[in-house]
Amino acid sequence: xxxxTQTEGPVTVSESESLIINCTYSATxxxxxxxxxxxxxxxxxxxxxxxxxxxxxxxxxxGFEATYNKETTSFHLxxxxxxxxxxxxxxxxxxxxxxxxxxxxxFGQGTSLxxxx
Amino acid sequence: DAGVTQTPRHEVAEKGQTIILKCxxxxxxxxxxxxxxxxxxxxxxxxxxxxxxxxxDGGAFKDRFKAEMLNSSFSTLKIQPTEPKDxxxxxxxxxxxxxxxxYFGPGTRLTVL
Numbered sequence: 001x002x003x004x005t006q007t008e009g010p011v012t013v014s015e016s017e018s019l020i021i022n023c024t025y026s027a028t029x030x031x032x033x034x035x036x037x038x039x040x041x042x043x044x045x046x047x048x049x050x051x052x053x054x055x056x057x058x059x060x061x062x063g064f065e066a067t068y069n070k071e072t073t074s075f076h077l078x079x080x081x082x083x084x085x086x087x088x089x090x091x092x093x094x095x096x097x098x099x100x101x102x103x104x105x106x107f108g109q110g111t112s113l114x115x116x117x
Numbered sequence: 118d119a120g121v122t123q124t125p126r127h128e129v130a131e132k133g134q135t136i137i138l139k140c141x142x143x144x145x146x147x148x149x150x151x152x153x154x155x156x157x158x159x160x161x162x163x164x165x166x167x168x169x170x171x172x173x174d175g176g177a178f179k180d181r182f183k184a185e186m187l188n189s190s191f192s193t194l195k196i197q198p199t200e201p202k203d204x205x206x207x208x209x210x211x212x213x214x215x216x217x218x219x220y221f222g223p224g225t226r227l228t229v230l
Contacts, residue, residue, distance in 0.1 A: 038221075047221065110154075
């Protein structure tokens with residue numbers, strides 16, 4: 001089936017350290033799904049962090065980046081130097097664009113990140 | 118433009134009660150989604166509407182969960198009767214039919230005692 005697996009949280013990182021949150025996907029109903037990272041900051045709604053719709057391409061936003069790797073079916077989220085304001089829950093997702101022309105998101109479990117001083 | 122609005126933000130119910138959650142999508146959006154978010158299961162799709170027509174009703178959630186879209190700017194999710202395992206955050210999202218990105222509301226945190 002279609003599924004997304006991410007690094008299990010909670011993850012705690014010290015400020016200024018690097019971060020990687022792993023994401024691997026299985027997409028059986030579509031060859032090249034669109035891939036997303038969503039973020040939910042405390043007290044706020046879920047919002048789009050970055051997206052990549054072409055295999056081999058890299059997306060970036062707010063210092064985060066992720067590369068769409070079709071060979072390893074991965075879309076890991078990375079940041080070179082985290083800040084306390086990055087503390088949030090991060091969701092990897094893939095978009096199943098079915099032949100009937102509607103899209104549906106499949107989310108990973110979410111990874112809770114705490115950045116400490 | 119206003120984003121997706123959900124009310125109430127918090128709801129506490131006794132087991133067996135009926136609760137109704139409300140959602141107003143982004144104006145002009147044709148697709149509306151209801152999700153349930155729990156720590157164990159993560160995000161699960163409950164219902165999906167396109168232009169007010171129910172496209173998916175979430176299979177396993179059919180028996181006690183009913184989503185309706187009364188008009189293009191308002192949707193409800195009814196849970197009847199509630200059970201303690203329904204305690205979760207319920208998210209509503211909307212998107213334009215031809216866009217990929219979904220815009221999410223702040224969620225309703227439901228606690229069933």
